[in-house]
Amino acid sequence: MIIDAFIHRLERFAVLSPEEKAAVRSACSSTRSLPPRFELLRQGESTTGTNLILSGFACRYTMLPGGRRQITAYLIPGDLCDVRACMLDGMDHSIGTLSPVEVAQLSHDSMLELTQRVPGLTRAVWWSTLVEEATTREWVLNVGHRTALSRTAHLFCELFSRMHAVDLTHQNMCEIPITQSDLADALALSPVHVNRTLMKLRALKLATFRHQHLTIHDFKGLQEVGGFDPAYLRLEDPSPFSEVRRPGASPPPRPDHAETTML
């Protein structure tokens, strides 16, 4: 269950009692199923709550004059989509689904209540924000300085690592329910060129993306081609193909005062 992954993420910041975990679970009980290409939040709108993605893919995007779309982030299961929209008075981009998506609806009120009952939550949310910010910076590098092949390799490394972190990979494979056009809009490439690039990745025996499934043949090689350094994702387990999983080590130390000040 994906909520377990979410709770696991929270546990990097706070020890949760069974009651607290139950509180998180019950707050996520109200779910909604959305069709593909559904606009969750339109540019300019404000929001009254947030959604936790339980299954499927969504994205942040901006439409450009000429009908082109730039995707600036993929939102995958376990991601909160837009906690911070409420701090500003109107979104500067849109959020929409790419595949069928199931979300847990968290009203603003229930989030407030939850943050009071679960002390580490606020910190976890802000921490996620920082990781997202770092990811966006990485995307600037990607579209700015890397070739189509390298760019695509990098994105696949990122996606596979993130999917692995929420336990949605099976051996060297995971489901990525998006089209080549959706990839193109994220990579700032034409769909045609994405297609050629995918074939090249396949020919190089690095990765295969087909029928909405990503298969990694050679992670090391893919990482090298893409210049991928997983540090910015701040995962517990930086490589999805490391020999030992969670070697009994404790989570990274964190300053205790941060809880109160957020600075």
Add this chain to the structure above:
Amino acid sequence: MIIDAFIHRLERFAVLSPEEKAAVRSACSSTRSLPPRFELLRQGESTTGTNLILSGFACRYTMLPGGRRQITAYLIPGDLCDVRACMLDGMDHSIGTLSPVEVAQLSHDSMLELTQRVPGLTRAVWWSTLVEEATTREWVLNVGHRTALSRTAHLFCELFSRMHAVDLTHQNMCEIPITQSDLADALALSPVHVNRTLMKLRALKLATFRHQHLTIHDFKGLQEVGGFDPAYLRLEDPSPFSEVRRPGASPPPRPDHAETTML
């Protein structure tokens, strides 16, 4: 004085008493002068405090294999450079100066003290973070989907607007103390092509960048070419060339509860 601009920014979130303003001023009293091309914070390092830029330009950047540099943000007077590095255990990018820079040093402790004395500070800092994040997203659009001309026009609109917001413009001109190569590293273009693009902007009578000075000949036109919509910057005064400056209007309304929860 640039600290006034900083205080003015804070005043969007809290009414500051003269004593509180004095507290901010005195916290910023310890200054340091840095040479150009000085590495303020290296990738992987942690930080114990933050710096408020008083004069000059700095930037966030990442070095890529091959010696190329991607600048992901310009830091201008009035910007805090890296309040949130302390939340994570190692920077995923570097921060360095582009020109001679004067900074006010704010230790972690003095920031903590200041946040307690000045209630709106925490919120102001996080709000800046969100604007920075939005700006980075805009840069993804820029390097991804715009031509060299459009890209450069967009950056000039952004820079001029930001400089205007901290009162560092003089009519249609402002000082941008960086080289064409520094522009190239931000725009993901070669220095050669930046040069050609600057000449084109001049020929089109849109803007001139020369001798570290940016002159805007036709903001409207520049905005159109660049597809620039200032909304993401969340400035009080969206256009630097609007007829009326600060027409006595009150700052945008904000939720009061946000102070306590930050969500």
Add this chain to the structure above:
DNA sequence: CGTAGCCTTGACCGCCCTCAAATTATGTGG
């Protein structure tokens, strides 16, 4: 007055875009 860094200009080339069409999935109703 000399040197170093920055800016400018020219020639050539390759990555990726565009347009267009064929082929293959996907899905729907009979």
Add this chain to the structure above:
DNA sequence: CCACATAATTTGAGGGCGGTCAAGGCTACG
């Protein structure tokens, strides 16, 4: 289960934006 429609993927040909390499001119500053 098949016929059909629609969307997604694949393939080909041609062209342009911007990169690279190289050399010359300018400016600033010691």
